[in-house]
Structures are given as structure tokens and as C-alpha cells.
Amino acid sequence: MDRKIRLGMVGGGPDAFIGAVHRKAAALDGHFDLVCGAFSRSYEKSKETGEALHLDSERVYESYDQMFEEELKRPENERMDAVSIVTPNHVHFDPAKKALENGFHVIIDKPITFSLDEAKELEELTKSTGRVLALTHTYTGYPMIKEAKHRIAAGQIGDLRKIYVEYPQGWLASSLENEGNKQASWRTDPEKSGAGGAIGDIGTHAANLAEYVSGLEITHLCADVRTTVEGRLLDDDSSALLKFGEKVSGVLMATQVATGEENDLRIRLYGSIGGFEWTHTDPNTLLFKPHEEPAQILRAGTGYLTDLAAKNTRLPAGHPEGYLEAFANIYVEFATAVNDHFNGSYKSADDYDFPDAAEGVRGMAFVQNMLKSSGSDKKWTEFKV
Incomplete structure (x- = not known):
């Protein structure tokens, strides 16, 4: 066209x-x-x-x-x-x-x-x-996230073993929904937000990022979903142990009451011969940590990156790209x-x-499974869609 x-x-x-x-x-x-x-x-x-x-x-x-x-x-x-x-x-x-x-x-x-x-x-x-x-x-739109995804799929860190993904925010540490804040009001209202508060708003991002970068799907979880601010109608703090099949485990944290935090999404993935680390506060950097070798700093816009990362980068190295570009x-x-x-x-x-829509379904299933697991006395809940 x-x-x-x-x-x-x-x-x-x-x-x-x-x-x-x-x-x-x-x-x-x-x-x-x-x-x-x-x-x-x-x-x-x-x-x-x-x-x-x-x-x-x-x-x-x-x-x-x-x-x-x-x-x-x-x-x-x-x-x-x-x-x-x-x-x-x-x-x-x-x-x-x-x-x-x-x-x-x-x-x-x-x-x-x-x-x-x-x-x-x-x-x-x-x-x-x-x-x-x-x-x-x-x-998932950040070039260095795509770089990590490609390198993991190519086996650069060996067999994947462990995934840590955390999404701390602090903006709902107080009851902003009662102070006329429109963004807080609908996000904490079950009639508008749905069954999940923090787990729906940012927990779905964390779960999706872990699955996207690793190429694996969450199969089981053991969750703790809580509401910490008195009178709030939806959760504002959550954490979970994760399983990605039989061989890969993980930890997820998503909270909006981490006082002092802004939007510090972070993911770390570890395999048998190395690991990767990425944080939203420095999105143009990907840390590669090979076994028994110095950590390497990989940067967006450089010539040594894969085609997948290059395709999603607009500027040369040293020219920051961020949220809008992603x-x-x-x-x-x-x-x-x-x-x-x-x-x-x-x-x-x-x-x-x-x-796409399939990932959207998994996001909504994540909310339901987190709530189900948190309300259960069993250690593990099978992730069902």
C-alpha cells in the first residue's frame, strides 16, 4: 500500500x-x-x-x-x-x-x-x-530486549535456568484515588480495572516480558497478592514464584506501593554459561554476564548487535531512545x-x-491465576488459560 x-x-x-x-x-x-x-x-x-x-x-x-x-x-x-x-x-x-x-x-x-x-x-x-x-x-519493543531474546534463543547463555522479573512503582503508596487523581481512580476501581489492580496494570507487563525474552511460557505459579493501603478495593502489591516447565524457575514481583520508586522494571535471566540483565531506567544497555569472565556492556545503536535489535533502533550509539520509541x-x-x-x-x-490477542489472553489468565493461587493453601497452582 x-x-x-x-x-x-x-x-x-x-x-x-x-x-x-x-x-x-x-x-x-x-x-x-x-x-x-x-x-x-x-x-x-x-x-x-x-x-x-x-x-x-x-x-x-x-x-x-x-x-x-x-x-x-x-x-x-x-x-x-x-x-x-x-x-x-x-x-x-x-x-x-x-x-x-x-x-x-x-x-x-x-x-x-x-x-x-x-x-x-x-x-x-x-x-x-x-x-x-x-x-x-x-x-517488548525495546531494542535491547529484542537483543536479549535473540541471544538467548541462539544459546549464548546455555540452558536457561532462572528468571527474575520485578516491576516496582511507588506512586500508589498513598490513597491517591481519594484525592481526585483520575489515573489512580480508575486503576483501583474493580468496575473499571477488572479483577486485578497492580497485577493487571503492571504485573501483566512483567509476566509478558519474562515470556517474551525467554521464549517460554509460565506453567505454574505460587502467588501472594495483597492490598496494603487501607480502604483500597484492588491489590497494590504482589509477588510469585514461577515455573516455566520442569527446568526453569522464576520470581516475579509487581508492586505499586514501593515508596520512592518510579518505574523500575527489571529482568534478569540466567543460564548454564551466562546471564543477561536489563533495566528500564537504563534501557539502551544490556548486561551480558558470561561464566567466569568479566561482564560485558552491550549498547543500543552499535554495529555488533543483531539484526533484530538494529531493526528496532533509529539512532546511532550514544543517542538515547526510550519509551516512545519502544x-x-x-x-x-x-x-x-x-x-x-x-x-x-x-x-x-x-x-x-x-x-497479539493470544498474549492478551495469557495476560488476563495471569491475573486470574495469580488471584487463584494467592487464595489457595496449595504451594503451586497450574497456569490455566
Whole structure:
């Protein structure tokens, strides 16, 4: 396809955080043109956002239902091709379902849906419609994460033995949800966030990252899920022992009450002859720790990296890339898949390097399994989807 992909958006109004991130990520490499949106439940706020983005006022809609209906009336050479869904969790499923049913491709913020049943239905709908659905598990987009994934698959650290993944935040150490903080309010509300608080918001990121880099799936877990702030309705602190089959074990920690921490996602993986370590606070660095040799510092943008990392890097070494670029890497791969769909060469999401509906299902299953394990007196809970 010799043009930009025409993108619509659901959510991302004036008070939103993640909507602006999605828009910047989509714009970064020039593959998308934002042409329409239903940015808020409030039509006034939706119009305010449309004006700020210099959109045609006729394509700023009161609801996503109206957007899908009106966009389908437009000629094929004008209507949107795909939609970005950036709403709170409880408003993921319905617009995604309707978009797929109406022939639009979908990119959606994580977690994929409000519940596991909804996630499974979206996965089946993606298969039956043949449309592309991508999920923005952002941290898989970092080039040095992709470098670690490639080197582990190539056997550089030998047989994998141990995985540690931790995601400490401190922003919910107090009851911000009772102080008018919109981001805290919906994330701690089970009617909007779903069954998981911290485990849904950041625990799913940690679990997804561990599976992505290792190439393995969690098979069993032993979890402790807690609520530490008095009166809070959802969990804000969790940890778990993990099994990835018979030979690989792990430890996961996801908490939003680690006072003083910002967003320090970290993963360490150890094999029989070496290990890798990556942290979100220094994302352009990957530490390689060979057995009985000095640790090596691998840096983004350098000539010695694999093609997978190079493909996801835009700047030379020493020029920092970060969160927006990692987000954009998922949008680029989504654009590739959408273009292939238009050209008739798209087969399935398995052929592309972005999180898809299947990973979304595993994310929702992670929440359910963590809660089940935490409420059980058994040491291990089998991870079931």
C-alpha cells in the first residue's frame, strides 16, 4: 500500500495519559495518519481534543459506535483503516469487538480486556475476521530486549535456568484515588480495572516480558497478592514464584506501593554459561554476564548487535531512545502487518513481532491465576488459560 494507514482513536481525551503516547508513537515513523476519533464520553472534550489535533470537525464523533457507522459510509479511499483503543480496561472489549466486526484493524492498550472471557472472545473474533490485532505491551519493543531474546534463543547463555522479573512503582503508596487523581481512580476501581489492580496494570507487563525474552511460557505459579493501603478495593502489591516447565524457575514481583520508586522494571535471566540483565531506567544497555569472565556492556545503536535489535533502533550509539520509541516499534510492526493484509500477504499475527490477542489472553489468565493461587493453601497452582 503506497499511502499512510488512516487511523482512528477511541479514548485519549484531554485528561488522558496514554492516548497522547499512542498518538506520538503512531506518528513517529510516518506510517499512520490520524483522521478521526471518539476521544471521550463527553462530546465537548472529544471536540476539544479534535480541535487540538487539527482534525476535520465532521470526523470527531460523540461515540465509537457513531464513528464506526459514519466511517463505513465514507468511500474506501477516505475511511479509516484501523483504530487505536486507549480507554480504561472496561472500555476495551466492546469497541475492539465492533471494530473487528466492521472490518477495521485494531491496536489496543494492555491489558486486552476487562476479563478473561472477553479476551478469549476477541482472540476468536480476530481469527474469524482475519483482521490484525496488536497489543501494546510496550517493553517488548525495546531494542535491547529484542537483543536479549535473540541471544538467548541462539544459546549464548546455555540452558536457561532462572528468571527474575520485578516491576516496582511507588506512586500508589498513598490513597491517591481519594484525592481526585483520575489515573489512580480508575486503576483501583474493580468496575473499571477488572479483577486485578497492580497485577493487571503492571504485573501483566512483567509476566509478558519474562515470556517474551525467554521464549517460554509460565506453567505454574505460587502467588501472594495483597492490598496494603487501607480502604483500597484492588491489590497494590504482589509477588510469585514461577515455573516455566520442569527446568526453569522464576520470581516475579509487581508492586505499586514501593515508596520512592518510579518505574523500575527489571529482568534478569540466567543460564548454564551466562546471564543477561536489563533495566528500564537504563534501557539502551544490556548486561551480558558470561561464566567466569568479566561482564560485558552491550549498547543500543552499535554495529555488533543483531539484526533484530538494529531493526528496532533509529539512532546511532550514544543517542538515547526510550519509551516512545519502544511504543513506536510496536506500531511499526502493526503497520507492516496491516499493509501486508491490504496486499494479500498477511497470514497470521505469528509472522510478526508484536504482542497479539493470544498474549492478551495469557495476560488476563495471569491475573486470574495469580488471584487463584494467592487464595489457595496449595504451594503451586497450574497456569490455566
